[in-house]
Every structure is written in structure tokens, then in C-alpha cells.
Amino acid sequence: MVWIPAGAPPHREVEDDPGAEARYEMCELAVSADERFALSRVELDREGPSYTVDTLRSLRESSPDDELFLVLGGDQAASLRSWHEPEEVLSLATIAVVERTGWPRPAIGVRLSGLRGAERLVFFDMPRVDVSSSMVRRRAREGKPIRYLVPDKVANYIGAQSLYGSSAPVAAES
Secondary structure (H helix, E strand, O other), rough: OOOOOOOOOOOOOOOOOOOOHHHHHHHHHHHHHOOOOEEOOOOOOOOOOOHHHHHHHHHHOOOOOOEEEEEEEEHHHHHHHHHOHHHHHHOOEEEEEEEOEEEOOHHHHHHOOOOHHHHEEEEEOOOOOOOOOOHHHHHOOOOOOEEOOOOOHHHHHHHHOHHHHHOOOOOOOO
16 A cells, blocks of 8 residues: 655645644654555655646556556545545546544535446445544544554654644653
8 A cells, every 4th residue: 555645735724734744754654554555655756736646647657567556535536526526536546445433424425426436436344434534633632542543653743743742742641
């Protein structure tokens, strides 16, 4: 699995965004000890907005024989229609969806009906884990622990760098 931190997300601004390099560092801390994971700078090193379709094209060009899967939470999958070139995204990769609160499979299907390629979405059969990046950022900002929500190395980095407005250690229970 290749982790790709967003370079310049065109669709939203994150409150207290630490920047692309800090996001990269957190991903590196999260995945470096697991040989099944790799980390890519493809979006960080490319100029302009980080459109998923451009990232998938780049991955396809560099590894034309690889089968690409894009893992998305149900909320992001449901918003796919509003993405830059959504049908091209669907043609370049299989979208693998993890259900999220408020976005079960049928609701996602309704939102994407009529979008060419949407019928190829696949859903993980697993218990739902309701941890979101916005929840982690909010807890860090409020000085609440984020241990067990992110890897300890990432929680320690967030606390040490005072990211997301955190002003106290966020790895240990307080």
C-alpha cells in the first residue's frame, strides 16, 4: 500500500494545517516500521493543486502493469461526483470504500448513480472504525489524548510540534 500525503488539496482548507512537509513526516512516522507500506511524494513534488486524477495518471505512467486501488472513506466516495474528472478517476483505479457514519453503501450508490464507472466500487467487509482526521485534529486542538487513534509516534510528533493548535502532549492519557 502506498501512502500519498496531499500536496495542495484544492477542495478544502484544514484549520491549523501544518503544511505538506509535516503531513509527509507524520505519514513517514506512521508507516516506516511496516514493510507492507510505502510512502510517495508524488503530490508534494508536483506543482499546482493535488488532483487525484493527476496522481493516478502519474502512477499509471510509472507502473502501467499495476492494478490501482484508491481507498476512500464513505463520505469521500459519496462526494466523488464533485471531484475533478471523477469518471477518469473511476477509469484509472478501483475505488475501495470504507463505510463511515452517515454513508452506508446504498446512500453512496444513490449519490453516484449515473456516474460512468461507479458500478465498479468495492466495499470493505469489516467493522466500521469511526476515526476521522477532523476528529483527531479537534481532539489535539482541545488538548485531549489521541493515543490509539493514531500511531504513538504520530501523536508524539503532533504534541511536540504543537500541531493543530495543540498546546499539551497528546499521546498519553491526561
